[in-house]
Amino acid sequence: GQNIDQPTEMTATEGAIVQINCTYQTSGFNGLFWYQQHAGEAPTFLSYNVLDGLEEKGRFSSFLSRSKGYSYLLLKELQMKDSASYLCAVLDSNYQLIWGAGTKLIIKP
């Protein structure tokens, strides 16, 4: 079967750095997405990785290792507004999105 694993919940301090991990086992791979979802709001696109390595976009970076079936989302200089759920999703060989259950990130002052 296809599976995406990510931690259910994480807590971090304002101004710090946090890394949210995602591991996957899917039938094929055509890229990995990260989405952010604030409570009661729509998920919004953060990043897409299809090649190995780190992609940086402001305070957020996303890393991919295809050989390890592993990705992480790195958030720097955390702000209170970063409190949200972060969803990892993999595009499989049929170009279907397989979703993780999301990681709820709690930022404390």
Next chain:
Amino acid sequence: ETGVTQTPRHLVMGMTNKKSLKCEQHLGHNAMYWYKQSAKKPLELMFVYSLEERVENNSVPSRFSPECPNSSHLFLHLHTLQPEDSALYLCASSQETGGVGEQYFGPGTRLTVT
């Protein structure tokens, strides 16, 4: 604002009611999706439409009936639902299906079945 709107935002219905959820996208996309989001579970893809044609139905019970009258509008008709159908129903759109483009989501309809 993501360019995808959903109404109503909240809905409470009894098991014998009939209601409809509406989604509208203003992005000129060709593909639209219905997802079910339950607490602490992955998003469940329910239906996919491409250019108003249904291309996927992931074994969804017949008490959920989608309708796509044009590429900008998507409906989900609900009847004789069960309490376990209570969830957040998300609509999304993308430029096309089967590609690597990101999906744009609406804010969802929080459905409670009593």
